[in-house]
Amino acid sequence: MTRILLSIAVMALTTYFIRMIPLVFIRRKIENQFVKNLLYYIPYAVLSAMTIPSIFYATNDLPSSIAGTVVAVIMAFFGLPLIVVALSASAAAYLAMLLLPLI
Amino acid sequence: MxxxxxxxxxxxxxxxxxxxxxxxxxxxxxxxxxxxxxxxxxxxxxxxxxxxxxxxxxxxxxxxxxxxxxxxxxxxxxxxxxxxxxxxxxxxxxxxxxxxxxxxxxxxxxxxxxxxxxxxxxxxxxxxxxxxxxxxxxxxxxxxxxxxxxxxxxxxxxxxxxxxxxxxxxxxPPARKSRGILAVILIAAAISVFLKFAVTSLSGGFAMIIASVIAAVIGAAFFPADDAESKEADA
Structure with a gap:
């Protein structure tokens, strides 16, 4: 219990300070090009590493996870809104769970 | 108000x-x-x-x-x-x-x-x-x-x-327009999969950290400037 609450505090404080420090303390632009590029690419790297391979375990069942992933990749590729992609992936996974056992 | x-x-x-x-x-x-x-x-x-x-x-x-x-x-x-x-x-x-x-x-x-x-x-x-x-x-x-x-x-x-x-x-969607972003995404995913199956003793958190830092460093080193410059403005 205490461990969990302390863990939540670590998460919250880390996240807050990351957001707060630049807004409060830095008033000039970063000049170092390598650092700028690194900061620019980090979100894409993080989200990709978080998604792959975890997305294939996301529904606790490989075939339906693959169905959801395929739908999400196609819809995301065409730039559909986040919420549409997210819910369509779930819908595809759900349909796969219902329909695949019948085949 | x-x-x-x-x-x-x-x-x-x-x-x-x-x-x-x-x-x-x-x-x-x-x-x-x-x-x-x-x-x-x-x-x-x-x-x-x-x-x-x-x-x-x-x-x-x-x-x-x-x-x-x-x-x-x-x-x-x-x-x-x-x-x-x-x-x-x-x-x-x-x-x-x-x-x-x-x-x-x-x-x-x-x-x-x-x-x-x-x-x-x-x-x-x-x-x-x-x-x-x-x-x-x-x-x-x-x-x-x-x-x-x-x-x-x-x-x-x-x-x-x-x-x-x-x-x-x-x-x-941004990966379609930027080769740098596409490369970073593919590298991060590849390292993440590799770590998951090849280094099973590594915890999920560190695997994610290692995969994303390596991918972002490669991206910054090999796909610099123009992408990042223009995108940053409207990111």
């Missing part, structure tokens, strides 16, 4: 999006062994999707605080870039208290909406935008955590993929 309302209204679509994504987070948190109120507490205090998903996974693994700290740092460092950009866009009424308060609520979507504003940002506008988004995020978490266990197992399992679908929807 006018500024507050403007922000609040502009945030409605963010809140609706958050509602369903945080619903899936609530389910995930409870499945990972947290209570409903711990799940809600995480959403209230963090207000971020990727960092919370990783955090819940690490808490379930009994990860050390240092690992949790490092994971949050790597995942959320992008916010430093966003608040840095916003600090160039704030109007004169942003003094220390307004800056401390606004810092709480800078998410990817709030940043995207706020940075598209043509005029300098006012604190009350930011408060309206953040408050409605916060409500969507928190209510969704509570609903998912509380009602997630009442839904059929197949449905909750299927909703578990929604967050990852959202992550793909964030990273894939």
């Amino acid at each position: 006018h500024e507050f309302r403007k922000g609040f209204v502009q945030g409605v679509s963010i809140a609706l999006g958050y509602l369903s994504v945080s619903f899936s987070f609530g389910i995930l948190a409870v499945q990972s062994g947290l209570t409903v109120w711990q799940a809600v507490l995480i959403s209230v205090t963090n207000l971020t999707s990727a960092g919370q998903v990783a955090g819940v996974g690490l808490i379930a693994e009994h990860a050390a605080f240092a690992e949790l700290f490092l994971a949050e740092l790597v995942i959320n460092i992008r916010y430093a870039l966003m608040t840095l950009a916003l600090s160039q866009k704030t109007d004169r009424s942003f003094r220390l208290p307004q800056r401390l308060l606004t810092s709480y609520g800078v998410t990817d979507e709030i940043f995207a909406v706020a940075s598209l504003q043509p005029e300098p940002l006012k604190p009350k506008y930011m408060y309206g935008l953040i408050l409605i988004s916060f409500l969507g995020w928190t209510c969704g978490t509570w609903l998912g955590a509380a009602a997630g266990t009442l839904l059929p197992v197949k449905l909750t399992n299927a909703l578990g993929i929604a967050l990852y679908g959202m992550f793909l929807a964030i990273i894939l």
